[in-house]
Amino acid sequence: MAKEYYTVSEIIGPLMLVENVEGAKYEELVEIELANGEVRNGRVLEVNYDKALVQLFQEPRGLDVDSVKVRFLGRGVEIGLSPDILGRVFDGQGKPIDDGPEIIPEIKRDINGSAINPYARDYPAEFIQTGFSTIDGLNTLVRGQKLPIFSGSGLPHNQMAAQIARQAKVLGKEERFAVVFAAMGITFGEANFFMDDFRRTGALERTVLFINLADDPAVERIATPRMALTVAEYLAFDMDMHVLVILTDMTNYCEALREVSAARKEIPGRRGYPGYLYTDLSMIYERAGRIKGKKGSITQIPVLTMPEDDKTHPIPDLTGYITEGQIVFSRSLHRKGIYPPVDVLQSLSRLKDKGIGEGKTREDHSDIFNQLFAAYARGLEARELQVILGEAALSDIDKIYFKFAEEFENRYIQQGEDEDRSITFTLDLGWELLSKIPRMELKRIRPEYLKKYLPKFLKEEKK
């Protein structure tokens, strides 16, 4: 039986100081028993002589310094794992909240995980079809990648994330696929949307949900993504499943981290966020990937709302430095009623080159991508010119590009919330839009592909 201490001397925000402690270990799990028998948890943040600084996982309400009993459990924070975990719903600390039975663990794992040896990693190269033209065609996602959505408040990032979870598949293969979903500080409405969506589409049984709502204690959410990723690692590397992890909203997570840091009176970095925010985020994001010799994979889609839509804010900024690209949302596209409002020019998938082309998507993918990109950029320039100087100032070719940009937004970017486009459809749609541009202008497509694909679409035009 572990020793019990009644020596709590300070409780400040999410932190608690325990004195006269013997042998407390850094990162150790702590149980806190209230006078009424209620048990809460925390972990050791710092040990200093006989003092242990404990970070609470729940809110401090109701705690006092006199009657609270503290036990040090001699192990880190763990989560119990078993195949039965699929289809279950947990709170931010891993307790079931779906009226189902407790999980009887086959194994327990420390939620911090440990870093994958770069030598053991396998490079992500398998194309995932999400059914979105803006992702599949332009910012291709591959298995083992971490591709965040940079959104803003009020934008439909949740719809997109749910739709990706619903539609994502690898072509030509029947494989075991699972979704791990971690909600951090989102509203009941948002959480309900996801649950309903998963239930409606039958996805729930291959999904594990961790739900920490906006009115749940903020400190709880520091553990939430780590639990979700420990589950994901179990499913991927023990159970050979392909796991898609959705983390939403990382901004709330970072704010919780800032709260703890401020309570510890640490020297803040930019905008009050702790100096180790980069390291902390990387410990989450870098848990995506593939391992040589293992069948499963972890693909991450973190969602974050950029404060004031500012991409240079520390959270999106540091995230962008760690993740392999980003899907950026545009408020102006959203205002035009375009879903998903993906700002194509600012979005990027760093791993796309490895996941596209012959044998993966189609030989002409890369050229189509470059050409669409260039044409849309040109179209936007024409639009800008039109705004300043009026339509009369546009040259004939500018007018063509101007129209192209409109169509590109309305047909290529825009799609329905239940529309699951195949990659062939996306690529052909690209051809169709490009066929309205004079052939001379299509410099980024290799002549042999122009010859092979273009005529088909020109003919259709004439009919």
Add this chain to the structure above:
Amino acid sequence: MDKGRIIKVAGPLVIAENIENAKMFDVVEVGEQKLIGEIVELRENKAAVQVYEETSGLGVGDPIVSTGAPLSVELGPGLIESIFDGIQRPLDKIKEVAGDTITRGVRVDIIDREKKWEFKAVKSEGDEIEAGDILGEVDETVLVKHKIMVPYGIKGKIKKIKSGEFTVEEIIAVIEGEDGKEYKLSMLQKWPVRQGRPYTVKKPPIIPLITGQRVIDAFFPVAKGGTACVPGPFGSGKTVIQHQLAKWADADIIIYIGCGERGNEMTDVLQEFPELKDPRSGEPLMKRTVLIANTSNMPVAAREASVYTGVTIAEYFRDMGYSVAVMADSTSRWAEAMREMSGRLEEMPGEEGYPAYLSRRIAEFYERAGRVECLGKDTREGALTIIGAVSPPGGDLSDPVVQATLRVVQVFWSLEDKLAYRRHFPAINWLTSYTLYTDSFDEYYKKEIGSEWKEMIQKSMRILQEEAELEEIVRLVGLDALSPDNRLIMETARSIREDFLHQNAFHPVDTFTSFKKQFQMIDIILFFHSRAEKALKNKVSVGDISVLPIREDIAQAKFIDEKETNKIDELKKKIDEVFEKLEKESSNG
């Protein structure tokens, strides 16, 4: 007697008391698992230790013992083709022992102790030798002759030396020292990472490092033995540039330090480098490369050490007389690691929470670059080039790490996300970047490609600058308002940008351009320009010039194979013909 014991644990920082024989920057073994740490502060009987492995599970009272030696790297045959973590533990061997993740307290040999190397002595018994003299050679890979040097501090006469097959620990030579001592030498040496390796004299750099990247070699070259930095926001292509340099730079040895960056990027290097062939030797690039990988999720203190580990290994190869290039991606993560440790030590912060010694540390690091005359009687020359990526928050160049770096480096490649959004790669801004080396290379240019090179580059740069000024006017009043001369400037500038500066790292031919071909490409663009200027005087309209199909041939020059570059020069005749035809038409019409 008191044993050393831990009294405080806060993240990667551990405070301990009563460590026997504690000296600054000595390595200590922390806890029962003997985690590796380094003493960074001493206060009476208390020592602050930064621990290079995860510290969870450590507690007050756990033992801590000093090894009595500073943090060092092992040097000897077997370094090339390795992948190490920040404190030089081989990741491939860790995988064998510990599996797919990095576990704590793993101990593996840094350099293979079993492998036998063929040692060929070049000195013989009775020879007088001093530190730095080459005793013999080992063919480490097809590209690298590993030279076994007399360690620093030894001078005397060779008593015994033999060629043959040895492991790195076996004795290959016995030296009778001047001091009367007998030194038994193996091929394995150690050197503390925080101390630069000695050399005879440092010299100013005079030869450019040819990288095959046109914007760099032509406009902003870095010297062999020089320093350069690549700051830029995320998505602007820092890592691609670092990878391109590691692939194609004409250095003998490449040390690539992945400091606090993505795991998948290191995997990319690991998978790609053995496949890619060095354009000069035709051998796999891995055969001249050492990788240091301390990804962002690996312990933060080891990240701090990783750049020193890398540069010390680089100095060792420099001392053999090689040209070595170090790529550090990214020095911002290194600085952040310093900041984190400094914060835990509760030091008074400087700018943005970085420690006050930030700029000193950065300057010290870059100053380890240079062209040097190595120790040893044969006065051989080695060079160490350092190219550091910087990742400023939000791409903001006023960041303290960027500013401290710019004060010491000689070359600045300014990456811009605006260019990247326009898919202009490499996204190096030609107006804000600079190099301070151009004058040093006069001799080299004269000898290698012709003294007109410098003038051609200056002319091209002038055209680009004029374009930037003209663009302002165009934005206000439209292209039509420009004079024909100015419109030609705009056309040529576009050609320089799109046909020369723009380079596709993923195209098999375009990814590398030899210096000679670069010369030809600039030459043909400028030839077209001056021919067009002449045509304008002969009343040819600039509109007609801008739609000449021959311009497409100039644009395609970058895709011409290195073996067929004479095709570029042949274009000149065609250009002449085309213009003559135009001129005739315009004088007739």
